[in-house]
Amino acid sequence: MDASLLCTICGIANARRCVTCRSAIYCSVECQQADWRPHRLLCRKFKDLSTANFSTRPSSKHYLAILFPMSTQSPRLVWVDSKEDDIERGYFNPELDSILHIPGHPQYIGRNLLCVRGNSLRGRKTNRDTLNIWYLDHDPIPGLTTNQSIHGTIPTLIGDTWGDFIWKGPLVAVMKVGNEYDPRLLTDMTLTGYRDAIDYLGYYRDTYGSMIDGIGMEAFLAKKILAERATKVMGVRINCLGDQASGQPDMVPVLVPKTHPLFNLEGDDPFSIPDRLKRVWVAKAYGGKPKSDSGGSPNHARHDLENPLARLLLLRTSVKDGKWEGLSPWWHDPKIGSILVVAPRNRHVEVSEVRALCDFIREKVSPLMTEERALTPGGQQEVLAAISEENLAAFVNIKLL
Ligand SMILES: [Zn+2]
Ligand SMILES: [Zn+2]
Known part of the structure; x- marks a missing residue:
């Protein structure tokens, strides 16, 4: 028993790791079932990486991340390089140029960052590490279309969430160490982080933010929905x-x-x-x-x-x-x-x-x-x-x- 192992789905302590990937954590078969539909897309792949001792890591500055590709229907585990900030020493940024781009669109497209510190739907108000989700500006950009890994399947990846915001272009989720305001270092993504990304995106509302973390939690509708579903x-x-x-x-x-x-x-x-x-x-x-x-x-x-x-x-x-x-x-x-x-x-x-x-x-x-x-x-x-x-x-x- 390990009290620090909180269930990916309900946040209960002393939960146990998925025997395959050992990355997501469940307190019960029922919680595991609740996560299984998106989890199965990455569980085996995560296991393959970890049994190979992550030896495919291109360098010690590369970290495991999850890419939600724009044009294919499944999320993917990818290695993301990191680079120390030129101005703020000791602060590392993920290198996303090769991932966050639109084919046939050579110009730089502005990026947005969502910081996810916890998941109140899952009873984990503050996680140990901070999830960062990067996506491209939704302004009229030629070729930037609805994200197929999030919206392109039936049921969709976020089909069990609120699902009211349409994400366009590629998105990538990386993990940063710690939960202070702006963590400096990257670390490997987990499949609990994957669930948090799905929930954050799936419970996202335009102008309000996500219902599961940050200011979006305070809205009346968010409180009502969470009270209903977080039980x-x-x-x-x-x-x-x-x-x-x-x-x-x-x-x-x-x-x-x-x-x-x-x-x-x-x-x-x-x-x-x-x-x-x-x-x-x-x-x-x-x-x-x-x-x-x-x-x-x-x-x-x-x-x-x-x-x-x-x-x-x-x-x-x-x-x-x-x-x-x-x-x-x-x-x-x-x-x-x-x-x-x-x-x-x-x-x-x-x-x-x-x-x-x-x-x-x-x-x-x-x-x-x-x-x-x-x-x-x-x-x-x-x-x-x-x-x-x-x-x-x-x-x-x-x-x-
Ligand atoms: Zn649970
Ligand atoms: Zn698993």
């Missing part, structure tokens, strides 16, 4: 047989950051039966996802990925060609693995209600879903009629007796 809600992890075999209970409560993709990018696929009972839940599989020191599903054998409880909850009551449709095809029946269940509309999900619903489906709904009912007119209606709040309440009351 966690309770979800339920339903463990597959493999995870249960390694000593975990079948269901556990987990805290899920509100910036998790299930609350935004991946949250439009509610369950069929819980939805009829006004429990608007969504789920995500843990299986096959990245691992960190904090755990995650180990590589189970096929059988271990069986998840009977998740299978009940995910059951659909639709009929096609005289047959019950069962699970959605993307759950890759039967290899569901462990799943995370959350309510996208801000509500906590309790283990007890998930369990009650699983029991109800097993005992009162699933037995009605016979071959015969799938074939007979009105058969499906009988099943749907059984899925009512009254029946569920009666079922729960009888169980309590």
Whole structure:
């Protein structure tokens, strides 16, 4: 345990490094999932550099930086040279001429610098080091177009942020040592710095600045948005047989950051039966996802990925060609693995209600879903009629007796 290791996503201390890159830091699998979409673009590449002991560093004055290229769709790790300032000795500037330029535009274009000292969305008000983001003047410059690494994909790199400002031209993020007003020395970029850059750019508003740091934090809207998103809600992890075999209970409560993709990018696929009972839940599989020191599903054998409880909850009551449709095809029946269940509309999900619903489906709904009912007119209606709040309440009351 290392108290100085703060979670990249929620800022909790004693978090652990991503086992692949060892650069981003997570307190939980849920926080790791919340970062995974942009993180995966650089995680492996960062690992390749670090396992080679950063031997591709061109000189001791070069530092690792992140380039957000204008015309290609993915950010890149780059080496940036540094040079001592001619006037202020001991102060080093990044050499950005070869990166911050527009093809076919030979004249110098003015540059802007954004200094990011912390990320209040992530509970890290002041970071140890300062992130510097450089970009070109947006004034009419021929060839300066919308940045494709930030805006050019679906969902975009900043798709889980506020996303109201359009960045043009190339951008580069470098790291400076320390968090005083104007740090003098450069250091290598981290993948926590990468997340901070994404948040800063994604929560940037014209004339206000970014909601996550500096004066932009003080605006009314920024306070409202941050108060809403910088929180966690309770979800339920339903463990597959493999995870249960390694000593975990079948269901556990987990805290899920509100910036998790299930609350935004991946949250439009509610369950069929819980939805009829006004429990608007969504789920995500843990299986096959990245691992960190904090755990995650180990590589189970096929059988271990069986998840009977998740299978009940995910059951659909639709009929096609005289047959019950069962699970959605993307759950890759039967290899569901462990799943995370959350309510996208801000509500906590309790283990007890998930369990009650699983029991109800097993005992009162699933037995009605016979071959015969799938074939007979009105058969499906009988099943749907059984899925009512009254029946569920009666079922729960009888169980309590
Ligand atoms: Zn966390
Ligand atoms: Zn990583």
